[in-house]
Amino acid sequence: MKEEEEEEHDRNDITGLSNYVETELMFEKVVTPSDVGKLNRLVIPKQHAEKHFPLQQQQRQQPGRVGEGKGVVLSFEEERTGRLWRFRYSYWSSSQSYVMTKGWSRFVREKRLRAGDAVSFAHAVGARGRLFIRWATRAGPRGPAAVLQRASFVPAWEYYYRNHPTGGQGGPTKRLRLFGVNLECPNSECADTDEPSYIIPLLL
Amino acid sequence: MKEEEEEEHDRNDITGLSNYVETELMFEKVVTPSDVGKLNRLVIPKQHAEKHFPLQQQQRQQPGRVGEGKGVVLSFEEERTGRLWRFRYSYWSSSQSYVMTKGWSRFVREKRLRAGDAVSFAHAVGARGRLFIRWATRAGPRGPAAVLQRASFVPAWEYYYRNHPTGGQGGPTKRLRLFGVNLECPNSECADTDEPSYIIPLLL
DNA sequence: GGAGTTACCTGGGTT
């Protein structure tokens, strides 16, 4: 077994990243009051659901087979911490909508998500079954200075990380986008430091 | 097969009636504010429900069998137009009541039913599975003169229609009751005209 | 019994 694989579990802190995966955004949703309220479910917009989280026919509700087709459980890695979030994902034929149900309300509670905040889903480049979740607060009363408020509906930040393509020599490559703009590492040391200083100003 | 049964489909307009079915009133309900409000359900009084719309045990809610026992869909013919109305009919164990749910709100909206209006259910004589629905407005601001206000809780009108019992000679027999009183055709032409003038004064 | 979960349903907006 390769060293990289052995340490996949050890990604619980951004300062301790030992393994990097380049991720690609699938979609972002600005959550509605219902998504973070008592309904305990997140509606996944249909075009994104069908593109990124396809369900087999038997996993959908069957007309005339009520009670069958309970969907699937999807696991998402929280990008900053590596923490795993498992959500039941299914199709509700009555409303013709795709939803995350079981597990979602815990995420809302622990992240203190509010309506207007954004949650986004990504997958690993080259391993599309490996899923990631990110979230960003709406700039506002809880957020930073007013000058930043408009930033939240461009994904406030995106953090790409991957193993070095040549196999480890030179360390991992990290890339950061802030408010839709790529940030480049300002000097050659960036590639090796575990605490790139440009993380600090992000809306986390 | 009898003639009456062959033309069951061709009853889409009162002016084009080609087939008549004698109906028998099962019951009438004066609708409550909840019946026509946001709850989207009509409570069927228990004694009428159990007499006329029996549910099999498996169509009622079963403890421990989620997804089973969702009631049934009943189809009612609107007597004047032949239009079909389908309502989900089920038993709510929490309130121990029988209700029409899905489909009912559409009827309320399209007929502009208000609290105090009456809806009544009937079935065909000799074919009790063939169901009919009628409705009548409460006399009031929308209704005719005050002198008629008490009339609505006698079914405001009832329209009976059937094939001529001798097999078609002489045309169909039509009978109308207004406010509980039989109206007889004033002359021999009534039986054959497509637009009997005595329809006009009805509370429609 | 209460909180959480599932499975229903509908109005209003949009396409």
Added chain:
DNA sequence: AAACCCAGGTAACTC
């Protein structure tokens, strides 16, 4: 205009 979405509901079951 009709179909489709989906935000926002309700009812009932599970544990």
